Amino acid sequence: MALLRDMGRTLGKWTGRPAARLQKDSGQPDVQQVREAAGAADWATVRRLFEARPDGGDSTELLWAAADTAGVERWIVPAVEAEPDAALPRLVAGFRHISWAWEARTAARAQHVSREQFEVFHSRLRLAEQWLYEAAEREPRLTAPWYGLLVTGRGLQVGSTQALRRFEAAVRRAPHHLGAHTQRLQQVCHKWGGSHEEMHAFARESAAAAPGGSALGMLVADAHLEHWLSLDSGADDRYMRDPQVRASLHEAAEHSYRHPGFGQAASPYQQLQVLNSFAMAFSLGGDRTAARECFLATDGAVTESPWQYLNGSDPAAAYRKHRSAAGR
Structure with a gap:
């Protein structure tokens, strides 16, 4: 919990349940x-x-x-x-x-x-x-x-x-x-002429090569979300709940926002971007504990990406729905 307390000092106090608010910059x-x-x-x-x-x-x-x-x-x-x-x-x-x-x-x-x-x-x-x-x-x-x-x-x-x-x-x-x-x-990524394999390899290798606490861990979460987007209903849920996907998210999280250097390696807005991406990825994967950790640290601050994938007109509404499902 020490890391979350440090995040709280950076991103704002998070006692109670803060209102979700769209934040387009730092x-x-x-x-x-x-x-x-x-x-x-x-x-x-x-x-x-x-x-x-x-x-x-x-x-x-x-x-x-x-x-x-x-x-x-x-x-x-x-x-x-x-x-x-x-x-x-x-x-x-x-x-x-x-x-x-x-x-x-x-x-x-x-x-x-x-x-x-x-x-x-x-x-x-x-x-x-x-x-x-x-x-x-x-x-x-x-x-x-x-x-x-x-x-x-x-x-x-x-x-x-x-x-x-x-x-x-x-x-x-x-x-x-x-x-x-x-x-x-x-x-x-696949929709721009690449492939799922190339996208995941790039995300994984870039995140691993970055210093501990880097915002580049977000690439792993974003790659899984891009893969999820490309799948039909039903297959998309099964993909996000795959144990290997969940394991890769936790591995990236350990090297990124859970690392003690996160507050120094990433700017305040980058921190919000990272935490929102992981919050959505863990939520879709049914990992309520990990999602709740991210929701706590965001203190209700919502970045447009990736929540616009769930609700293009009101990303904060998608955030609120999944935050509630995570028990936050």
């Missing part, structure tokens, strides 16, 4: 400040907040905060033109065009997306690639451009060889970058 002040400054077209403040953080997992949270803010595309291009040698405005432009591209495509299945929507989607992703490659040229040490290029590459279907090269470029700069590994997991 809640850190600079994340909200970036979002507000981006909405106000205040590039000077956006730049200052980014420069106060190093490149890595935490800086990508700021990038998505800016990227998901409506209207950024209208003022970021002049900012790029005003700073021809700077990487940062190109990074923000690249990530905004990624987010803007998916706004056009929507989350619908491909057969329900019109040709016109796909044309806008691909056009915006190609612009994103331009900005991201320019950022990488100006600051070769940065990880973020290559992380972004993993996202654009999947949308543009650049092919397995090119996708692998982009992943390798990212992890040369940040070997345990959670976002890059999460994108690679998607790239090698």
